[in-house]
Amino acid sequence: MNDDRLAIVVAKPRAQDVIDALQEEGVYDADRSVAEHGADAVAIPVTEAPETVAYREVVQQVGQPRLRTLEDHLRERGWTDEELDTAPGSWAVIGSVVLVDIGDAPRPEEVGAALLTMHGEADTVLARGPISGTHREPDVEVLAGEGDTQTVHREHGIAYGLDLAEVMFSPGNKAERKHMGDTVRKGERVLDMFAGIGYFTLPMAAAGAEAIAIERNPTAFQFLLENAMRNGVQDHVQAYRADNRDVLAEGLDSFGEASTVDRIVMGYYDATEPDDEGGYTYLDPAIDALAPGGIIHVHEATPETLVFERPIERIEAAATAQDRTVEVLDTRRVKGYSEGVAHVVVDARLE
Numbered sequence: 001m002n003d004d005r006l007a008i009v010v011a012k013p014r015a016q017d018v019i020d021a022l023q024e025e026g027v028y029d030a031d032r033s034v035a036e037h038g039a040d041a042v043a044i045p046v047t048e049a050p051e052t053v054a055y056r057e058v059v060q061q062v063g064q065p066r067l068r069t070l071e072d073h074l075r076e077r078g079w080t081d082e083e084l085d086t087a088p089g090s091w092a093v094i095g096s097v098v099l100v101d102i103g104d105a106p107r108p109e110e111v112g113a114a115l116l117t118m119h120g121e122a123d124t125v126l127a128r129g130p131i132s133g134t135h136r137e138p139d140v141e142v143l144a145g146e147g148d149t150q151t152v153h154r155e156h157g158i159a160y161g162l163d164l165a166e167v168m169f170s171p172g173n174k175a176e177r178k179h180m181g182d183t184v185r186k187g188e189r190v191l192d193m194f195a196g197i198g199y200f201t202l203p204m205a206a207a208g209a210e211a212i213a214i215e216r217n218p219t220a221f222q223f224l225l226e227n228a229m230r231n232g233v234q235d236h237v238q239a240y241r242a243d244n245r246d247v248l249a250e251g252l253d254s255f256g257e258a259s260t261v262d263r264i265v266m267g268y269y270d271a272t273e274p275d276d277e278g279g280y281t282y283l284d285p286a287i288d289a290l291a292p293g294g295i296i297h298v299h300e301a302t303p304e305t306l307v308f309e310r311p312i313e314r315i316e317a318a319a320t321a322q323d324r325t326v327e328v329l330d331t332r333r334v335k336g337y338s339e340g341v342a343h344v345v346v347d348a349r350l351e
């Protein structure tokens, strides 16, 4: 473990009080010298975030010290104000990996080293490039650390094993992953058409749903199977490595499943894509497989001017073509997708 991954910064006159409390709680290594930080403050390296009673008492007396920011770290490395303006404002910690959009920042490896110092739980920092292709494969570059891109990310009680160099993980979809676990009922039959490593399948199966998960990327599929076992839900996940259109064209019943499901998740930006014949590539087979009264969760990357209108219109058009009626239950913005384009979800019940 890096010795200086986490540090608290306090004004010098009070620093000794804080050090005493930290030593008492065993989170400060007394053999290490206290680093000078600016003219009037001291950076105190600690081995874990201090959450202890004695520490809180000190904070009550001297005020809340602050954790060192990325800006603090880069300033120490000589970054100018102008350069700091280009430093990343946010990043994600996924298991043992820090994932950062490096943008126009100079000296990315210094950003990597600083982030590694700040995140004691991480051993690798990756710069995130574009995610491309229908398999949604990421392009990443190791900035700092051991370069181990395989990790297990824990979120809302679910463990997601993955290799960030091989498959995507979208930190911005966290609330949506939780929502899918919260929304299913025990015993419900659900179909995850774009399952990936189990982003939505796992929380739904853990909540008691019986899930059919389809994923065509072999690497993501391998993680999906491992993750079902990792979370102890393998008996509630029936996984198919296939194109969902092929599975649905055959009919779920030809695979020994019930012919329809109660709920379908379409976690793919192009889920509402029209086809060349006036229909919809994925919506048509999905609606066909949805039981009367079933619920569909449709994701889309939507231009801001068309937010909610376009995905709702497409769902309605596809449903009408199959003599089904649509009740929109909810609409959500998940995150920004690109300049002027939002990642949105529509939940709808189809009678």
Ligand SMILES: C[S@@+](CC[C@H](N)C(=O)[O-])C[C@H]1O[C@@H](n2cnc3c(N)ncnc32)[C@H](O)[C@@H]1O
Pocket: 134, 135, 136, 168, 169, 170, 173, 193, 194, 195, 196, 197, 199, 200, 214, 215, 216, 217, 220, 242, 243, 244, 245, 267, 268, 269
């Ligand atoms: C965008 S990723 C999953 C995103 C995920 N829902 C999330 O929250 O981050 C979409 C997945 O669908 C898979 N996929 C795309 N088209 C597919 C198809 N026609 N059949 C099966 N899987 C497909 C891709 O390989 C990818 O793993």
